[in-house]
Amino acid sequence: MIPDHTQPRLADGVRLEIDGTTGKGVLLFPEGIIELNETAQEIVTRCDGRPLSEIVLGLAREYDADLEMLAADVRETLADLQRRKLVKLA
Amino acid sequence: MNAPRPYALLAEITYRCPLHCPYCSNPTRMRNNGELTTGEWGRVIREAAGLGVLQIGFSGGEPLARRDLAELIHGAREARLYTNLVTSGVGLNANRARELRDAGLDSVQLSFQSDHVDLADEIAGANAHQRKLDAAANIRAAGIPLSLNFVIHRRNIDRLPQIIELTETLGAVRVELANVQFYGWAFLNRAALLPTREQVARAREVANAAKTRLTGKIDIFYVLPDYYETRPKPCLNGWGQRYLTVNPLGDVLPCPTASSAIPNLRFENVRERPLDWIWRESESFNRFRGTEWMPEPCRSCPQKEIDFGGCRCQAALLTGNAANTDPVCTLSPNRAQVDAVLRDLDQSSGHTREWTPRVNPRKAAIRPNA
Numbered sequence: 001m002i003p004d005h006t007q008p009r010l011a012d013g014v015r016l017e018i019d020g021t022t023g024k025g026v027l028l029f030p031e032g033i034i035e036l037n038e039t040a041q042e043i044v045t046r047c048d049g050r051p052l053s054e055i056v057l058g059l060a061r062e063y064d065a066d067l068e069m070l071a072a073d074v075r076e077t078l079a080d081l082q083r084r085k086l087v088k089l090a
Numbered sequence: 091m092n093a094p095r096p097y098a099l100l101a102e103i104t105y106r107c108p109l110h111c112p113y114c115s116n117p118t119r120m121r122n123n124g125e126l127t128t129g130e131w132g133r134v135i136r137e138a139a140g141l142g143v144l145q146i147g148f149s150g151g152e153p154l155a156r157r158d159l160a161e162l163i164h165g166a167r168e169a170r171l172y173t174n175l176v177t178s179g180v181g182l183n184a185n186r187a188r189e190l191r192d193a194g195l196d197s198v199q200l201s202f203q204s205d206h207v208d209l210a211d212e213i214a215g216a217n218a219h220q221r222k223l224d225a226a227a228n229i230r231a232a233g234i235p236l237s238l239n240f241v242i243h244r245r246n247i248d249r250l251p252q253i254i255e256l257t258e259t260l261g262a263v264r265v266e267l268a269n270v271q272f273y274g275w276a277f278l279n280r281a282a283l284l285p286t287r288e289q290v291a292r293a294r295e296v297a298n299a300a301k302t303r304l305t306g307k308i309d310i311f312y313v314l315p316d317y318y319e320t321r322p323k324p325c326l327n328g329w330g331q332r333y334l335t336v337n338p339l340g341d342v343l344p345c346p347t348a349s350s351a352i353p354n355l356r357f358e359n360v361r362e363r364p365l366d367w368i369w370r371e372s373e374s375f376n377r378f379r380g381t382e383w384m385p386e387p388c389r390s391c392p393q394k395e396i397d398f399g400g401c402r403c404q405a406a407l408l409t410g411n412a413a414n415t416d417p418v419c420t421l422s423p424n425r426a427q428v429d430a431v432l433r434d435l436d437q438s439s440g441h442t443r444e445w446t447p448r449v450n451p452r453k454a455a456i457r458p459n460a
Contacts, residue, residue, distance in 0.1 A: 013235030021142040028172035030197040
């Protein structure tokens with residue numbers, strides 16, 4: 001399990017942009033584009049070096065969501081993005 | 091017809107290049123005048139972003155040959171595009187690498203001809219290999235993510251293990267091991283470049299083993315030589331669906347090789363028409379868009395939304411008609427064309443054939459009263 005103090009960041013060469021055509025968040029990287037769903041976009045926006053625990057708390061406040069379920073969602077999303085080498089966990 | 095939105099623009103900003111690779115993507119015959127200016131490229135980039143494009147690849151020729159490259163990259167970043175430089179690396183010293191990084195360059199794809207200097211320089215027709223190694227170091231020192239690209243063919247395919255080793259040594263995050271596809275110069279040099287079936291089978295094993303071994307470290311993309319396939323590649327993910335190319339003279343192409351391979355299709359120019367109109371309305375972008383244009387066996391084929399009938403340029407080059415099914419497909423009535431090429435190769439394998447290096451176009455002669 002990804003620990004609470006992990007500080008996720010976008011991997012080198014990966015950029016978050018808002019797609020002007022759809023209004024949705026996209027990750028751009030060499031030869032690739034991934035469209036993010038709303039949850040993933042909210043998470044990735046916060047991948048700026050703050051710890052995982054803070055990301056979860058911030059989202060919980062904003063969305064008035066169950067903390068444990070939210071934490072599980074965030075971990076799953078980050079693990080998926082790490083597998084694709086779009087996010088690094090340190 | 092309703093046009094989808096494009097995602098990526100390939101900006102071929104010049105045909106000039108210090109290398110002479112026998113598979114060069116430059117046209118084999120070309121007009122040699124009137125590269126788009128800095129201002130014209132700026133407008134093309136803004137128009138592309140307005141159409142929905144999210145990524146731009148600066149290519150050529152050798153894009154470093156243009157002194158305004160940093161300015162063009164800066165313009166692309168202002169339009170919020172992801173910027174990639176596709177380069178031979180010749181001319182990419184430490185200062186230039188930093189200049190491009192400061193302009194906002196997101197990543198570099200550096201090409202190599204082989205892992206070994208003698209063979210690499212023979213293929214490039216220039217003393218380039220050492221300068222590429224230096225360029226790789228300069229790119230990394232500037233903090234720009236590095237991808238490598240090797241065009242694979244009969245003369246270097248057996249060196250795939252060493253080529254992958256070089257990729258590891260240089261600290262690349264991604265490598266394309268792309269078997270040469272036969273258009274333009276590569277089509278002229280096909281007899282010298284096409285690997286044998288045995289070579290292809292061995293290389294596939296090497297690439298697959300390396301993929302497994304380097305998972306999480308380097309992304310390896312092994313592109314098969316499609317003559318050995320039984321179904322065509324999904325070229326461009328469909329004509330006029332996601333990609334567009336603007337060449338150094340401003341012609342807008344659905345595919346970088348289309349202007350050479352399909353001479354009877356008229357391509358529009360950004361000096362005469364807005365990019366938006368060309369993408370949505372022009373004959374060249376609509377001719378093979380969707381599935382309505384397809385003949386049999388594609389028309390009734392369950393694969394038609396998967397491979398889109400393959401490659402229009404390959405159909406044009408091998409069958410004389412761009413609207414035919416890609417003859418790589420074993421369902422194509424023209425597959426015999428591809429088989430004949432492979433049979434010729436089987437009967438002559440072991441021989442190294444001469445190739446024709448790319449030559450620079452001649453300067454236009456000055457003709458009074460012409």
